[in-house]
Amino acid sequence: MSQPVPSDSLWGRVPRLAYGADYSPEQWDPQVWRDDVRLMRAAGVTLVSLGIFAWSWLEPEQDRFDFDGLDEVIGLLHAGGVAVDLATPTAAPPLWFARAHPESLPVTVDGQRLAPGSRQSFCASSPAYRERAALITARLAERYGDHPAVVMWHIGNEYGNANAHCWCETSAAAFRHWLRARHGDLNTLNSRWGTAFWGQRYSDWAQVAPPRTSVGSLNPALRLDFLRFCDAEQLACYRAERDIVRAHSPGRPVTTNFMTGNFAWADYWAWAAEVDVVANDHYLTAADPHRTAELAFTADLTRGLAAGRPWLLMEHSTSAVQWQPRNTAKAPGEMRRNSLSHVARGADGALFFQWRQSASGAEMWHSAMVPHGGEDTRIHREVQRLGAEIGALAEVAGSVCEPAEAAVVWDYDAWWALELPDRPSIDMTYRDEIRAWHRALWSAGGACDVVPATATADELARYKLLLAPSHYAATRETAAAWEAYAASGGHLVVGPFSGVVDHDDRVHPGPYPGVLRELLGLRVDEFLPLAAGEQVALGDGSTGRVWAERVLPDPGTRVEARFATGPAAGDPAVLRADRGAGAVRYCATRFTDDSLRRLLTDWRAAAGCAPPPPGAGDGVETVRRRSPGGASWLFVVNHTSAPVAVPCTGRELLTGVRADGVVTVAAGDVAVVRES
Numbered sequence: 001m002s003q004p005v006p007s008d009s010l011w012g013r014v015p016r017l018a019y020g021a022d023y024s025p026e027q028w029d030p031q032v033w034r035d036d037v038r039l040m041r042a043a044g045v046t047l048v049s050l051g052i053f054a055w056s057w058l059e060p061e062q063d064r065f066d067f068d069g070l071d072e073v074i075g076l077l078h079a080g081g082v083a084v085d086l087a088t089p090t091a092a093p094p095l096w097f098a099r100a101h102p103e104s105l106p107v108t109v110d111g112q113r114l115a116p117g118s119r120q121s122f123c124a125s126s127p128a129y130r131e132r133a134a135l136i137t138a139r140l141a142e143r144y145g146d147h148p149a150v151v152m153w154h155i156g157n158e159y160g161n162a163n164a165h166c167w168c169e170t171s172a173a174a175f176r177h178w179l180r181a182r183h184g185d186l187n188t189l190n191s192r193w194g195t196a197f198w199g200q201r202y203s204d205w206a207q208v209a210p211p212r213t214s215v216g217s218l219n220p221a222l223r224l225d226f227l228r229f230c231d232a233e234q235l236a237c238y239r240a241e242r243d244i245v246r247a248h249s250p251g252r253p254v255t256t257n258f259m260t261g262n263f264a265w266a267d268y269w270a271w272a273a274e275v276d277v278v279a280n281d282h283y284l285t286a287a288d289p290h291r292t293a294e295l296a297f298t299a300d301l302t303r304g305l306a307a308g309r310p311w312l313l314m315e316h317s318t319s320a321v322q323w324q325p326r327n328t329a330k331a332p333g334e335m336r337r338n339s340l341s342h343v344a345r346g347a348d349g350a351l352f353f354q355w356r357q358s359a360s361g362a363e364m365w366h367s368a369m370v371p372h373g374g375e376d377t378r379i380h381r382e383v384q385r386l387g388a389e390i391g392a393l394a395e396v397a398g399s400v401c402e403p404a405e406a407a408v409v410w411d412y413d414a415w416w417a418l419e420l421p422d423r424p425s426i427d428m429t430y431r432d433e434i435r436a437w438h439r440a441l442w443s444a445g446g447a448c449d450v451v452p453a454t455a456t457a458d459e460l461a462r463y464k465l466l467l468a469p470s471h472y473a474a475t476r477e478t479a480a481a482w483e484a485y486a487a488s489g490g491h492l493v494v495g496p497f498s499g500v501v502d503h504d505d506r507v508h509p510g511p512y513p514g515v516l517r518e519l520l521g522l523r524v525d526e527f528l529p530l531a532a533g534e535q536v537a538l539g540d541g542s543t544g545r546v547w548a549e550r551v552l553p554d555p556g557t558r559v560e561a562r563f564a565t566g567p568a569a570g571d572p573a574v575l576r577a578d579r580g581a582g583a584v585r586y587c588a589t590r591f592t593d594d595s596l597r598r599l600l601t602d603w604r605a606a607a608g609c610a611p612p613p614p615g616a617g618d619g620v621e622t623v624r625r626r627s628p629g630g631a632s633w634l635f636v637v638n639h640t641s642a643p644v645a646v647p648c649t650g651r652e653l654l655t656g657v658r659a660d661g662v663v664t665v666a667a668g669d670v671a672v673v674r675e676s
C-alpha cells in the first residue's frame, strides 16, 4: 500500500479520539435522557450512534412520522456537547411493514419463510423494503442533514449479520439479473460454471435458481456466485441509503459498522471503498484461547481495509455479551486494555454497544457503559476512567500506524471458494490459518499489515515479507503482481493448496499450483490431506498438520525441509527459489503454532526485516503511531501478569511521568508515550 496519508476531510467534525456508544433513547423515559446526558458528560463521552433500531419509534405506522422524541434527544445531546453519529434505522423494519409485505421476509435454503420479530427480518433484494428504507432515510436526512449536532451518519447496522442470504423468489430473479451482468450470456455461464458435469446445463435463464436444498451436492461455482450476489445486494442497500444521506448532508462522513473479525459473508475490501470512514465492531469470544492475538489481527485487518488511515472502533463491550454460551465478564482493566489496543492499531476512538444497559429485550444481559446498577458500579467507574484517558490521548488523533515490514494477504474469494462443500478436507479452513500466521509474528513481537490479493506490485513494494498462507482461488493478475514483487526484491511465502482454481472454481490448466506454478518453481503432483488430528514430522524439526503434498521441485528450486513422516515422507515440504532480487518460498503443509513461530522468525530475518522491537512479544505489544508532522507515540500494551520494561524516551500521556530511556508497564497495564 502506498504510504497512508491521514485525510482529515473524511472525518468532518467527528470529535477525536471519539468515545461513546450506541444510544437507544427510545427504550427509556424522557427523564432518563437528561440523566444520560449528565452521565455522558461526566464519563467523557463525545460521540453516540443514535437511533440504530428506532424505525418503529420514528414511523409508528406507515407514513405517520413522529420525530418529536428524536428532536428532543438530539437537542439535549447538542446542549450537552455530545456529537451525534445519526443512524438510519433500517436494520429493524417495523412489524407493520412485515405485515404489509410478507413477501419481504427472508426465505431459508429449505424454502421456509422466516417470521418477523427479530431485527434484519428482510430480504436485501426486496423492492418494498428498499422503498420504505429509502423513505425513512430521506425523512431523517432532510430533517437532520445540517443539524449542528450531527457530525456523521451510520447507515443500517452490521449489514448481513442476521440476513446475509435469502433464497426467496425475489432473490432468485435478482440473482439471474446479477448473473446476466456478470457473465453476459448463458453459454458463457455454462462454460464458466462447468455445467456439463451431471448434465446441469442451462438452456433458459428461468432454470437458474439460487442454491437451494437439493438431494445432494450442488455446483460449487453456483454457490460461489450466490455468495457474491448476496453480498452485492447488501451493499446495494447500503449505497442507496448512503447516497440519499449524502445529498442532504454534505460534508458529513457516512459509514456503516463492519464486523471484520467474525463475519464471513461480506467482502469488506469492496465495502471499504464505499464508506468515508472505516468503522468496525469487535467482540472477543470468551472461549478463544487466542483472543488477545485475535484482537490485534482484527484491528490490523481493519486498518488494512482503511488503507492505513485512522478508523473507528464503533462497538465493543464493556464486559460480557449475552450471545455466547457462557458470557464471562471482562476482568478489571481488560476493557481499557482492549480499547487502547484498538487505538494503538489505528482506531481514532473507542465506542461500545451500548450506552445504557437495556432493562428488557433480547440484549438485557449484555454489558453497557451504564450497567443496571447505575453509576456506582465497577464497570461504570472504569468507563469514567477510560473516558478521561481517551481525552488525554486526543493528540494521537489523525496519526497513522508505522507501516509493518511484513504483510499477510486476506482475500474473500479465496476464503469462500476454499470452504465450499466437497473439498479435499474440511480442516482446510481459511480464517483460522491467516490468523495463525499473523499470531506467529505477533507472539514473536513482529508487526504485520493486512493487504488484499488485488494489491499491485507497487503497493506491495514497501513490504519485505509477503505472506499468503492460504490462497486456493487465485487470479493471473495476483500471480503477476506477486511475481513482480519478488523480482524487485520482495520475499513471498505461499501456503499449501494455493493458486489452483480461478474465481469460478475451475482448476487452472496445467499442473498444480496453477497460476503460481512458474513463480514458485515447482509442481505439485498430488494433494495428500491428513486424517483428523494427524501430524507429520519434517526433517528440520517442525511439525505439519492438516495437509501434505507430493511436490516436485523445478531445477534451481532448493528444498529447505522434507517430510520425515506421513503420506509424503521423503518429499519436499518447504521449498525456496530465488526470483530476481527477491525469493519465493512454498510450504506443502500447514504448521503447528510453535513451528510457525520459529519458521516465520527465520523468514522475517531472511527477508531483511528488522528484529522485533525490544520487549515486544509473548503478550506484550509495542505499536507506534506517527503524525505527518513527525511526532510519534509508542503504545505498550502488557497483557501479561508481570511488569515489563520497554526502551523508550518521552512523556507518558496517561500518567504524566517522563520515560527516561525506559517505560515500565505494570501487569495488565497500558502506557502511551509521546516520544522525544
Ligand code: GLA
Pocket (backbone or CB within 6 Å): none
Ligand atoms: C458414486 C457415483 C459416482 C461418483 C462416485 C464418487 O459411485 O455413482 O457418480 O459420484 O460415487 O465417489
Ligand code: GLA
Pocket (backbone or CB within 6 Å): 157, 158, 281, 283, 315, 317, 321, 322, 353, 363, 366
Ligand atoms: C452487534 C450489534 C449490536 C449488538 C451487539 C451485541 O455488534 O451491532 O446491536 O447486538 O452485537 O454484542
